[in-house]
Amino acid sequence: MVGKHPGGNDICQCVAYARYETLLPCDKIKLFWKEDVMEIYMHDVLRWAHVIFAAYWLGGEWGVYNASTNVANAKLALDDRLRHMETAYRIDILPRSSIIWMLPVGFNMANDLGLSPVSGVWVTVVWVATAIWWCLIFAAFKNRGTKLGIKITEFDDKIRYFVIPSLWILGGYTLVTGKLLFVGDDVGGTYWFATKLTFFGFIMIIGLLLRYIMKDWAVAFFRLREEGSTPEIEYIFTSTLAKARKLAYLYWVCIASMAFLGVTKPF
Structure with missing residues (x-):
């Protein structure tokens, strides 16, 4: 929507500002610039963030x-393999971050549509909890x-032990009863979000x-530094990568399928 700024003056020609208004079913941002007003719905901003996180x-x-x-290539020198490992670490922070930020964004969007079992102030709680969780991941x-990094990663894993069954309970309850847990509202036969929660x-x-499979690499790298390359050590790398490859293919298919479900909303 584009229209005239109600109090247009010279200041409006060089200053842009935003103001939030409560709308149903979602919030709206008004951006004023040169006497024109452009409205951006918060739901669309969240949708954009959702796409970015899914892509990363x-x-x-x-x-x-x-x-x-x-990293598993025995023909490369140790320093080269370590550089590739460092590259993997630096890339990995993006998907590790994206996967958890999908949660508050998803709950917020679903709450706009009346499909989220997490509503009201609890949406804010999820945002804050995710921010704290992300700080741990970045740490x-x-x-x-380092030993500290390993301990933090282990704690990160334990958080997932809580999150995973929580998603199953929230999504599964709706799939079985047709209602939102804690809220009690009927979803009116719309089950795509509950399915996404369970699938997530x-x-x-x-x-x-x-993660569990790739932990063997830490042991292999320690031995590689101490003993040099041996068939036994190289087997740890190749066998671990072979196991991870099958799961990785399934992982990618599942991520793409969940994205398809969220975009098409078939049921």
Whole structure:
């Protein structure tokens, strides 16, 4: 919507400002510039963020996988392999961040549509909790390769042990009863968001399995530094990558499928 600024003056020609208004079913931002007003719905901003996070999640995982194939290449010198490992770490912070920020964005958007079991002040709680969670993830990234980094990563895993069943409970309740847990509202036969919640939990399980499998690389790298390249050590790299490859393919398909479900909303 474009219209005249009610109090247009010279200041309006050089200053842009935003003001938030409550709308149903979502919020609206008004941007004033040179006496014109442009309204941007917050739901659209969240949708944009959702697309960005999904892209970095899926694309980032592909980048990590490709960097990891060079880490397992026995023909490369140790320094080269370590550089590829560092590249994988730097890429990995993007999907690790994106996957958790999908949660508050998704709940916020679904709340606008009346489909979220997390509503009202609890949407804000999810945003704050996610921000704290992300700080832990970033701290683990900054302290990678240290005992502190390992401890933070282990705590990050434990958070997922809570999040995964929570998603299954929230989504599963709606799929079984047709109502929103805690809220009690009927979803009117609209089950795509509940399905996404349940599916999201399954995808996070795959992510945990990949983490568990790749932990063997830490041991392999320690031995590689101490003993040099041996068939036994190289087998750890190649066998671990082979196991991870199958899960990675499933992971990518599931991420793409969940994105398709969110865009098309087929049921």
